[in-house]
Amino acid sequence: MGSFLVKILSGLLIPKYRKKALYYELRQHLGELFRELAAQKGCRIEEGHLMPDQVHMLILIPPKYSVSQVMGYIKGKSAINIARTYQGRRKNFVGQSFWARGYYVSTVGRDEALVRQYIRDQEKEDQRVDQLAFFNE
Numbered sequence: 001m002g003s004f005l006v007k008i009l010s011g012l013l014i015p016k017y018r019k020k021a022l023y024y025e026l027r028q029h030l031g032e033l034f035r036e037l038a039a040q041k042g043c044r045i046e047e048g049h050l051m052p053d054q055v056h057m058l059i060l061i062p063p064k065y066s067v068s069q070v071m072g073y074i075k076g077k078s079a080i081n082i083a084r085t086y087q088g089r090r091k092n093f094v095g096q097s098f099w100a101r102g103y104y105v106s107t108v109g110r111d112e113a114l115v116r117q118y119i120r121d122q123e124k125e126d127q128r129v130d131q132l133a134f135f136n137e
Helices: 024-040 067-086 112-135
Strands: 007-013 044-051 054-061 104-107
Touching: 007 067, 024 044, 024 054, 024 067, 044 112, 054 067, 054 112
Parallel strands: none
Antiparallel strands: 007 054, 007 104, 044 054
């Protein structure tokens, strides 16, 4: 990304009310959209996984931007894009939101490989936990 320092972050976004809203077509669209939005801010998504009810990503952010600037930009622009593309709202989209308030981020240092693996394996782990809960009912 150049010869300057970057913030490496692991982040988590969830749809409002934690609905399983990220279905197949939307998941494919969001992956490309997140990469485009990150690039507009000079960021790069290194790892990412869109699950039905959450988004995990490892993102490089240049030091000129704060984490909140980048996450707010990605959440806001993606919510507008989702409303226009999938909910039929073409003009002046305001008021409603697709994402829940807030997000989780953590800086990544020496444990970057571990975080990358966690992001890759998250869906398998969630399926395993769901299966365990099914058998314990």
